[in-house]
Amino acid sequence: MTDxxxxxxxxxxxxxxxxxxxxxxxxxxxxxxxxxLASYDLGKLDGARWKASLPGRVASLWRYRELLPVGREESIVTLGEGFSPILRLDGGVPADGHGLWLKDDGGLPTGSFKARGMAVAVSRARELGVRSTFVPSAGNAGVALSAYAARAGVHARVYLPERTPQPMKDGCRAYGAEVLELPGTLREVGTAARAAEGRSGAFDLSTLREPYRVEGKKTMGLEIAEQFGPGDLPDAIVYPTGGGTGLVGMFKAFQELRALGIVERIPRLYAVQPDGCAPVVRALEDGASATSPWESPHTVAPGLLVPAPFASERILEAVRESRGGGATVSDASIVRAMRVLATRFGVSASPEGAATYAGLEPLRARRAIREDETVLLYNTGSGLPFSIPALERSLAAEESSPQR
Ligand SMILES: Cc1ncc(COP(=O)(O)O)c(C=O)c1O
Ligand SMILES: [Zn+2]
Structure with a gap:
C-alpha cells in the first residue's frame, strides 16, 4: 500500500x-x-518546496494529493480529471481590454467540472468501505457519479428532475447507474430522494452533505493559482452559482495556499445566477447571512436551478470575504453568450458556463469589475448536450406566451 x-x-x-x-x-x-469541511495539517508541508515539486507531477487533480482526503494511492479512482486549459478571450466583449480568460472544464471526463468532486468523493467513499451510493442531481453530477461508480465497482442510484436534458439521462444509464426521474426542481427531487433512501444504507453524495466533493472542487482554485502563477492571480473570478460548491471550494483552496505562503491575496469571487433563480445574489444584495428559498424558479441552465442551496452561509462567506459580489443574467443573454463563445472563440459552453460571459456585462457596467482588471470566467461544462437553436426557440415561445 502506498501512502x-x-x-x-x-x-x-x-x-x-x-x-x-x-x-x-x-x-x-x-x-x-x-x-x-476537511482540515489538513498544513504545518507539515513546506509550501515553497511543494510548489516547486508540482511541475513534475501527473497532469490531473491528483497532483495536489497532499491537500486531498484520499490516504492510499490504491484507493484513487481516476479518469484523468482536472488540469483543464485556461484560454484567452480577446476582443470578445465591448471595449474588452486585457486579461479576459476562461478556464474550460468542458473537456473533463463526463463533460463537466462535476468530475472533480465525484472523483475525489467516490475514491474516498470506497476507501472507507462504501459499496452503494445515491445522488439527486440536475444532470452533470449524476453522469459524473455514474462514471466514477462504474470504475470503482460501487453501486450508484441517480435521482434526476424529469426536465433534465435527455443526453444526461442517457449518459447515467450508459454507465450502468440506476436512474429515477422525479417531478420538480432539484430541491423537491433531493427531498424525495433522501426520503426514499431512508435506511437503504446507500451513501448520500449530495453536494456539501458529504465533505469530500468540495475537496475535489477545491482543485479549481489550486489549478488557477498554479496555472496563472501566484504573483499573477486574476483580480476576479466569475462563477456560475447553483449549489455553490465551486465557490466554497475555490475560496478554501486560496485560503490553504495562503496559509502555505504560496499566494498572498485571494481573487474576488463573483456569483452569477439567472434572474429566474438567484437566491445567492439576492442574499448578497440584502446583506443576509443565509439564502431564502426562491419562489417559482426557472432558467435554461439546469445546474443553476437551485432555489435553496444547502450551506448557503458558506457560499455567502466565500463571496463576501473575498470582497466579490453577484450579478443576475437573463436566459436570453445566457443563450446569446453560448452562441458568441462557440462562434467567436471555439468554446462549447454549457448554459451555466456561458452565464459567466453574460454576467461580465452587468459587473463591468456597475464597475464591480474594471476594464483594466484581469478576469477569469469559469466554464463548468460542455455545451454539447444542449441545442442552441432549441433553446432559442423555447425562449421565443415563452416570450410570445400570454402568461409572461
Ligand atoms: C455545468 C454546471 N455549472 C454549474 C453548476 C453549479 O455548481 P455549484 O454547485 O458549484 O454552484 C452545476 C451544477 O449542477 C453544473 O452542472
Ligand atoms: Zn455542527
Whole structure:
C-alpha cells in the first residue's frame, strides 16, 4: 500500500465548532446538521518546496494529493480529471481590454467540472468501505457519479428532475447507474430522494452533505493559482452559482495556499445566477447571512436551478470575504453568450458556463469589475448536450406566451 501523503486531519463544522474523525463515512455534522469541511495539517508541508515539486507531477487533480482526503494511492479512482486549459478571450466583449480568460472544464471526463468532486468523493467513499451510493442531481453530477461508480465497482442510484436534458439521462444509464426521474426542481427531487433512501444504507453524495466533493472542487482554485502563477492571480473570478460548491471550494483552496505562503491575496469571487433563480445574489444584495428559498424558479441552465442551496452561509462567506459580489443574467443573454463563445472563440459552453460571459456585462457596467482588471470566467461544462437553436426557440415561445 502506498501512502498518498494526504495531510487530512479532521472534519470541522463551522457552525457549532464540532470536530469529527474522518476515518469512517460521514455526511453532515452529527451535532447540528451543517456542512463539514476537511482540515489538513498544513504545518507539515513546506509550501515553497511543494510548489516547486508540482511541475513534475501527473497532469490531473491528483497532483495536489497532499491537500486531498484520499490516504492510499490504491484507493484513487481516476479518469484523468482536472488540469483543464485556461484560454484567452480577446476582443470578445465591448471595449474588452486585457486579461479576459476562461478556464474550460468542458473537456473533463463526463463533460463537466462535476468530475472533480465525484472523483475525489467516490475514491474516498470506497476507501472507507462504501459499496452503494445515491445522488439527486440536475444532470452533470449524476453522469459524473455514474462514471466514477462504474470504475470503482460501487453501486450508484441517480435521482434526476424529469426536465433534465435527455443526453444526461442517457449518459447515467450508459454507465450502468440506476436512474429515477422525479417531478420538480432539484430541491423537491433531493427531498424525495433522501426520503426514499431512508435506511437503504446507500451513501448520500449530495453536494456539501458529504465533505469530500468540495475537496475535489477545491482543485479549481489550486489549478488557477498554479496555472496563472501566484504573483499573477486574476483580480476576479466569475462563477456560475447553483449549489455553490465551486465557490466554497475555490475560496478554501486560496485560503490553504495562503496559509502555505504560496499566494498572498485571494481573487474576488463573483456569483452569477439567472434572474429566474438567484437566491445567492439576492442574499448578497440584502446583506443576509443565509439564502431564502426562491419562489417559482426557472432558467435554461439546469445546474443553476437551485432555489435553496444547502450551506448557503458558506457560499455567502466565500463571496463576501473575498470582497466579490453577484450579478443576475437573463436566459436570453445566457443563450446569446453560448452562441458568441462557440462562434467567436471555439468554446462549447454549457448554459451555466456561458452565464459567466453574460454576467461580465452587468459587473463591468456597475464597475464591480474594471476594464483594466484581469478576469477569469469559469466554464463548468460542455455545451454539447444542449441545442442552441432549441433553446432559442423555447425562449421565443415563452416570450410570445400570454402568461409572461
Ligand atoms: C455545468 C454546471 N455549472 C454549474 C453548476 C453549479 O455548481 P455549484 O454547485 O458549484 O454552484 C452545476 C451544477 O449542477 C453544473 O452542472
Ligand atoms: Zn455542527
Amino acid at each position: 498518498t501523503g494526504s495531510l487530512l486531519t479532521t472534519l470541522d463544522c463551522r457552525a457549532c465548532c464540532a470536530q469529527v474523525d474522518p476515518g469512517h463515512p460521514v455526511g453532515v455534522c452529527p451535532n447540528c446538521g451543517h456542512a463539514l
